[in-house]
Amino acid sequence: MLPIVRVLYSGLASATRSSRGALHTASVVRCKAEAEATDEKSSEATEGEGDGDQVSSGPDPKDRTKNIPVETSMRYLKSAAYKQTYGEDFVWTQYRRNHKGMFAPRKTRKTCIRQGRIATGNPCPICRDEYLVLDYRNTELLEQFISPHSGDVLSYSQTGLCQKTHFRLMVAVQQARDSGFLTYDVPFREYDYNEYYGQNEKQKA
């Protein structure tokens, strides 16, 4: 089964290197190939489901029921497949929202994933790539969404994340800060020495 996927991958990659969306699909497929190499059993199960669902072979690309562990995601962010897909950019830089008219709606969509499947044609930067897992340990991903100037989480109007994912991102960043995975500038605390040493010591010093 693995060679088939490889062939599929290379064909896709060579045919549609110019198109952004297609590139992304290529990386996902390749990643899946890697993941399947590690555990043969589960991959065969998903393939069976995919066959029943779709005419073409291979798993359903819109399926999001599979739980990807954070460790895999962290490895993915360092891999060549990730590099090929996003290059040096952040995962959200190349994303564009679809909307009618000149101005985008103020809020992004509520969610991209409904009933375990991608329910939209233009899912948000995190939802479109199932190997980007939001977790407090995944610092490399979280750092992409933090402003280097103010230290805040970037707004969804800038990153284009759907509301649910944005909320999960905020939670993950707070957890990461609380556990010391992400550092931030702690507010300065000024001490009143009199409070600790009393008046006499202050005069002596």
Place this chain on the structure above:
Amino acid sequence: MHLLRQLRQVNGLRSLRQATRQVATGPTKPATLQYERDPQPLFTDAETQRLLQSMTQLNLDRVFRKRTVPDNSVETKFMTDEQLDSEFQQMVERAKQRLQMPPIVTIKKDEERIIAKDPALKDFASTKYVFTDITFGLRQSERKVVVRETDGTLAYATLETTKRMNQLYFPLEGRQSYNPRMFLLEELFAKCLAEHKYEFVLDRLLVQYEPHEPEFHNISARVFEHLNESKQFDLLRSTRHFGPMAFFYAWHRCIDDLLYDMIRRDYLSNAVELIALSYKIHKVPVEYLPTLAQLDALQITPAQRALAELRSVFRNREENQGIEQEIHTAIGKTEQDFAADEVSLKFIEQYIASEHALKKVQLELAVQTLKEVNREKLLLFQGLKKAHGVQAS
């Protein structure tokens, strides 16, 4: 004065609080080194403070590094030289304020202070009542918090309750009402230390805990111990934590690694100050005051140096000084610096030869290499001066 009462759902919360308290005292390993007697008199001593401030140094770029705070705006202004000079002075003052060292005090013990026992009030309610004085402008330690127990006793609240009430009514920015997981879980804390996030850990510690709490002592001691092993002292230089760190090492007789680092980086006067501090703390009968006085005469304080560096923008006008200045910047040292180095090297060698030094070989080697480098620099310095004809004038 307002008395405000706080009702607690004791039955629901008691079990939860007990659980968190167990966690709070449990996971982070206790530090091996603790202050065994009150360090306060020695720390607040004017001379100790001066030594520690001098050791901390003052690197303006480091003190005013770009912080990720909500307002990061920059103001651009046209100024006359006088205005600029006063601005420089204010800047150094502000930097000194940013380097204020956190106080070192002993751990405060919780003592039970009962005000009144009123058995008549027994079972008046199923919960405790906490009364907090929320008068504006009181200090945290002055604020009165009392508890009426269900059995009718009226007593002063424990330190933990007092702190929680203070945080509830007068929140300190950055402090959490819970213990951060970073300090609670051993593996997370160890991870922070392994990644050398010392400054972040210590900054957060200051905000989260009071200096008299056992957690404060424990965590800061563990950070300093880890630093002593990883030898990344430069990460804390020019921060408010350097002074307490040096004081901690001097107190526990483990200054040798820090001393080695200072010699290697050519901060010889700091090394002398560190040795003097350890002599002072342990009352070693060695005369260090004359050496310090000599160094003071030869060198300027870090604040003055920072100010002089800022003022160097004014100085380009006088031609003759220009050449001398250029030689100094090329070598990095002035004549006075060489003289000061000689004095401090003598003192350091005396220390290495004594029985107080533990890593003699390492220190000796460092001193040797430094001496050679210094000799070469001195030769170059004299040669340059001769070539420019500065010495004659």
